[in-house]
Each structure stands twice: as structure tokens, then as C-alpha cells.
Amino acid sequence: MDNKKILNQFNKKANEWLVDLRMMDEEVIQIKPSETSWSISEVYDHVMRVARSYQIPNLQKSVTELAKRKKRKNKYGIAIFDLGYRKDVHIKMEKFPKPLVEAFTPAKRDKRDLVKDFLSFIKEVNELQDILEKSGKDHKQYHFMFGDINTREWFSLIELHIWLHDKQKAKIKRYIETKELCIEC
Template identity: 30%
Template sequence: MSNLELIEIYKSELQNYSLAQLRYITAEDVWSIGQMYDHVIVVAMEYLDNVETCATLKEEQKLGKTESGEHVYKIGGFPPNKIKLPDKLNTPPSNTDSIEELTSRLDQVMLRLRLWENRVDDINPNYKVEHGGFGWLNAREWFDLVGMHFRHHLRQKSELEHKIGFRI
């Protein structure tokens, strides 16, 4: 399944929630479904910003990925465990967007993915931007990370739906 198909699933399923279900927080330190959507959108836009940055660089970077980064790209995605970010990076995502706002923001992610999908492989693979956990990534790696991140959150999405008693 392509990144665009995956995001289309997120968009489609978003239409099935009520606003109350979207914003419902089941426990302290557990995100609502809306917060999870906000998170994957914000991160996707950051990753796509880094694709753009790689496209504008003029100096090659010889450093590579960390051990974690090598592992993630070797297996083609995030490991199936929950990732706890440091507190300074772990600000709760927004829980205020409507279904329409989240849908529009997902459309913006898809627009940017379409913009780069046929151009990303033309960017020098030695033009890289550093990722805090995975090391130095090139444009293709940042682009691929968008889909990996959306896939990683599918299980969380399912768990949150279960907690609110949601069934499609």
C-alpha cells in the first residue's frame, strides 16, 4: 500500500467518528483519536519540510544513520512497540481540530507527497538533514519516513478506537 493510499484510509475512517469520539481522552497520558491524527499530520509535515531542505542543500553530508536508524530502514518501519519521547518533545498534540479541519490537513499532506513523489529520487542522496533518533537522512529516507510513521500509528489508532467502543 502506498503512502497516499494509507493516508486515504486515515481520511476515510476519520469521517466515521463523532466529534465527541474524536476528542475523547480515555485516561491521563493517553491521547484522543484527534490528538493522534494531529500528531501524525504535524510529524508528516516536518518530515516533508526536511525533504524540501535536502533539495536545497549544496553541501554533501558524509555522516549516516544511527544504529536505530539503520534498523528502522532495514525492517521498513518502526518496531511494534510504543515510543516514549523525552518530556521536552512530548507536548500533547492539539485536541481542538474538527473532522473537517483534520481532513483538510490530511489533504495538505497528500498534496505535498504528490509534489515530491516523482522528484525525491532526483535529489542528491548525500544531501542530508539530521533526525534526532535516526541520524542523517536524505530526501528519500525522509519521504519514506512519512509512511512508516503513519503505519506505526495504525495500532495506536485501533487501540484508541477499542477504548471508546468504536466499531466500523
């Protein structure tokens, strides 16, 4: 996949999320279907936290001398990045290394702040285009679930992560509209 297509894919998904966020009321984005589930504001916050604390730093690191390579890309990385396989999965954060869980745990945010931050996030991700343009397939950084993945794959992981949370966001919205029990929101 070329850089322009990767960037367009991210912008399309991010703009869908931005429009959706702008259309929801402050009260709606704070509703949690259960004690253990997240609100919509927390889903947005989580997506940005993961990108800013893990995906973007590793993308940036992949083009430096500090890049760490531990294991070749595994079957999961090949399926996702080489074959374009996307499966609706439900990943529990508790299975991640403890420092990542702490960094990825979302905070409750008010709508105005969240919209402003999401706009800033979209801009930050788009500013990575220069790194994408300068990177090659040999620029890699280790990902604990996929093995060594290259800069473009780190970038596409940002959009993939948003895509993975689409279903969660839809379930929360359905709960808000219907008060239907939501087990895995």
C-alpha cells in the same frame, strides 16, 4: 525502494486513515481514554504536525546546500531504511529535544476541519514527488535518532510515522467501543 513505491505506500496508508476518519462521529474522535492519553483527533493532528514541522522541512533541506550531516546512518536507521525492519514501538515524546516536543504536541480538532486538513496534508506530501525525483542517495539530512538519512528515507518516514500510530489509534477505538482500560493509548 523506488519513488513510485514510496509514494504509493504513503497514499495507501493515508487513504486508510482518511476513510477511517470520515466514518467516525465528531464526538468519538474527541474521546480520551485517560487524562494522559490522546483522542483520535489529536493523533491525526500530531501526525500532520510532525510531518509539517520536522519531516517535510528536513526532506526539503536534504537537497540543498543547507543540509547538515553530523553522523553516518546508525544501526536503527539501517534496520528501518535499508532492511525494512518495522517494529511496533512506543516512543515517549518526553525523550525528544524540547523544541520538538512543543512542535509535536497535538491540539484538539473538530472533524470537519480535521478532514479538510488531512486532505490538504495528503496533497502536500504528494507534491514532494518532484523533490524525490530530483534527489539522489547523496542528498542527506541529519535525523537525531537515525543519523544522516537521504531524501527518500525522510519521505518514507512520513508513512512510517502514520504506521506507528496505527496501534495507538486502534487502542483508542477499542476503548471507545468497550470502555476497556487503555494504559498506553
